[in-house]
Amino acid sequence: MSAAARRWRSMLTTAALYALAVPIALLFLFPYWWMCLGVFRSPRQVLADPLRLWPESFDFSAFAEIARVGGVDIWVYALNSLGITTAATVLGVCVTAMGAYALTRRPELPGFRWLRAGFLLTIMYPYMLLVIPVYIVVFKIGLLGSYAGIVLFLALGPIQFFLFDRFFRTLPKEVIEAATMDGATEAQILFRVILPMAMPVLATVALITFLINWSQWFPILVISRSPDTFTLPVALLTMNGELGASFRAIMALAFATTLPVALLFVFAQRRVMEGMAAGAVKG
Amino acid sequence: MIAAVDLAWRNRIFYAFVAPFAALTIVFGVWPIALSVQVSFTASASALGTTPTYVGFANYATVLADPLFVASMARTLLYTGLAVVANLAFAFLAAALIDSPRLRRGTMFFRLALFLPVVTPDVAGYVVWRWLFDRSFGVVNAAADLLGLPPFGGIASVDTVLAAVLIAELWHHAGFYMTIFLANLAMRDRALEEAAAIDGANTWQIWRRVILPQLRPAIAVNLVYATIQFLKTFTVVVVMTKGGPADRTNFVSYYAYQLFDQGRYGEATAMATLLFAVVIALSLGALRFVERSEVR
Secondary structure (H helix, E strand, C coil): CCHHHHHHHHHHHHHHHHHHHHHHHHHHHHHHHHHHHHHHCCHHHHHHCCCCCCCCCCCCHHHHHCCEECCEEHHHHHHHHHHHHHHHHHHHHHHHHHHHHHHHHCCCCCCHHHHHHHHHHHHHCCHHHHHHHHHHHHHHCCCCCCHHHHHHHHCCCHHHHHHHHHHHHCCCHHHHHHHHHCCCCHHHHHHHHHHHHCHHHHHHHHHHHHHHHHHCCHHHHHHCCCHHHCCHHHHHHHHHHCCCCCHHHHHHHHHHHHHHHHHHHHHCHHHHHHHHHHHHHCC | CHHHHHHHHHCHHHHHHHHHHHHHHHHHHHHHHHHHHHHCCECHHHCCCCCCCECCCHHHHHHHHCHHHHHHHHHHHHHHHHHHHHHHHHHHHHHHHHHCHHHCCCHHHHHHHHHHHHHCCHHHHHHHHHHHCCCCCCHHHHHHHHCCCCCCCHHHCCCCHHHHHHHHHHHHHHHHHHHHHHHHHHCCCHHHHHHHHHCCCCHHHHHHHHHHHHHHHHHHHHHHHHHHHHHCCCHHHHHHHCCCCCCCCCCHHHHHHHHHHCCCHHHHHHHHHHHHHHHHHHHHHHHHHHHHHHHC
């Protein structure tokens, strides 16, 4: 094969790969585009021409339609989403960091193996079926319908634990030995030496926990007693189940639910993707 | 015993570190699971009271004799099998494509496009898909019409509902599995491929004989994750189909939840325990399968 022919072949292969990858990527992104279109187009317009790729006009009335959903202001849902997600993330990161540190540093201590086994058992249990008995437990400890019940339930998660677990395992022993020689207490070692080193992992875990918890809906629905503690996804689900809910209002609420995490992801994409992969593979 | 207590006391600071984690794991994990198992042995009417009536395996007998449950379990297993194969095959091909050095410029865009659905709230994604599949409203049918294909029944037809749900779930999950494959591909030993190429191996042989064996960790992780993931398929059913049409998507987790909603706690928790057993058995089976293929 001559050099020119080889170059042609190489270019053709590249073109073929792009011809495959571009449509797949566009297909994956299309639902987002269609959701945005649905916000601006009236149901009649959509029926007349479902495939239209640009709205006839920019009609923002859909956002007025979702000002109140299920008798509660949209701002309540938005603030619930932000508050519950943030609180569960902060709590989850702190609790998991300390817990995973103790479990990986001294696995031989009495009870630690049992605790790890219990945690692994929990994450294997079908999530939605765990929520059923959790309802009973939350009822028994008197937290039904409270923000505390929701936040406490959302705090722990497998990916978060495995990310910390992996980081603490790979920590060089010399670091701790040096600190011990300097006469540091265990608390000082954790808070002054280890956690500052773990800052990148803490950031990754916080980011991923935020994204995961923002999407949560079932535990929130089950632990809530009224729509006052619902978050945006739960409100969206309620609206989705309502007969006669307007199509563009549903799209507008789906848009409002998606936009914050989509933006967060786009800004921190590398960290999110690498973190999720590392948390799953767990080393 | 005394030695253990002494050891624990001398290391009490570690127990202090682990205490909040332990409390949450127990209160929201171990205790509910134990409670669920306990409730599965009681009569539903008394299950939540202070003095539950124990009925032995009666709930399990009822559940296993319920043709709806047996059908539901069979459909769950069928769907899991289809979804695992479809998702992992797609994720692998997408990873192989994106990993290609020829796509240098586009790689980040493709990764982003395929991973964005993973972090999109599943309720929002499935709500959009529900409307995409709508017969008169949706794009799927309009596009099929445009291409001269027969109309796609989507979530309204018993013949196509599994496919429709599978497509929506693949959109939501495949990017995650793809990322695992990509992470594994990035760690592989490229010198082996160069050596194989020098020995005259073609692209197919290099993938089959050199790259694929190195992807075992990713395949194992993905297989176990996907199996667990699809066995407990729930949100997509709640949002898109409510178990229908004709119970075609009434998977075990959804069926159990409906019973729970009707106050049939004993049967619901019996189903939960059975599904849990299947999850453990199948994920261990998946691990075994991967380990055995390693020996070969």
